[in-house]
Amino acid sequence: MHLHKEEIERLERTYKLNLINSISGIKPANLIGTRSSSKMDNVAIFSSVVHLGSSPAQLAFIMRPQSEIPRDTYPNILETGFYTINHVSESFIEKAHYTSAKLERGESEFDRMKLEKEFIGGFHAPFVKDSPVKIGMKHMESIPLPNGCIFVIGSVEMLVLPDHSINDMGQVNLQGYSGVGISGLNTYYGLNKLDSFPYVREDEIPDFK
Template sequence: MNKKLVNAQAKHFNASDIDNMVQRVRANFINSLSGFKSGNLIGTRSASKKDGTKGVDNLAVVSSVFHIGAHPPLLGMIMRPHTVPRDTLQNIKDTGEYTINHICASMVEKAHQTSARYDFEESEFEKIGLTPQMTDQVKAPYVLESHIKLGMQVQDIQLLAINQTELVIGQIVEVIVEPQWVSDDGYVDIEAAGSVAISSLDSYHSTQRIARYGYAKANEKLHTIPVKKT
């Protein structure tokens, strides 16, 4: 197909076009534009009650996790405005701990079901059929069925005035991953582990690696890094 013809047929959306979209259409449209995002289940536990009753385990699908720094190991996560009850965010604020669990292909349907609005006293683990896993490092539950799991401790929570979303910054204090997915240079092969990506609000994708490249230097030929078979 002629390249000029393709460009000529492309639709241009201006700010007014976007602003006038139906709310759900606009949400799907804008969420698609940021590309593929990591698919994660965030595990939390509500604070224990004064009578000693254990808190309720909560699970929520989130696609807004991103890298902040490696030393200390920090990840950010954007949470939607707290204008309605947000059990995950409230639990994180109350306890200071949470887990990030990669979604793998075998659990996509159950993971997406966590976006339903269950009552605060109901555990998504029980409702959708995933298994909580506890360790001594964090008091929040992991997802046993996940292949890559991160234990997190809150370092900062910032309210973003522009749209009232909240930025949660956490430090990684524990990583649970099978050794065959970790290369000698520290590279974690999330594709081999079966981690999936999310686009827009509701589309799940498996991945296929094109290549892994070495550190790029000016005036030097780029070289590929072989990835070990698992």
């Protein structure tokens, strides 16, 4: 297949949607949990969480354009300033996927998808109990993007993960807890570690053949 921009734009809508959402490769699968000021809890799956910096620790994710009747995640973040990011593992990928459904406002995905929530250390937003890696976030800034989406930036306020999943260098072993990734909108892949390489210094680059 060899497509130019004009040919891409002429593709059938669903085919194009699946194709363009897949070409970026495997993306992280995360559930973002929020709680409104009236204590209504919400959780939704996202595949756009990215690392921004380590010192200070910051992550970001992309929120789709908000309609006239916005869904719960973004309004809750703006209202309270807090949210959680929870890694998805193989044991609950189906439940995690169905949190993308458009439920009635006020109906909790935790309840509908039978995902158990938990509150840790007085943090405002709920975590997903079965998630192996739980990250408590504080909203810092939202940046409008040219396509109407929103780049949501937050600081890492809390981190909870099993000791056995971290090596002596602080690297998290995603395979060790059956972490998953997403391709496109609805296809999930298991993650297997292939190799690990040292920090690259010019005088240590191998003589590749």
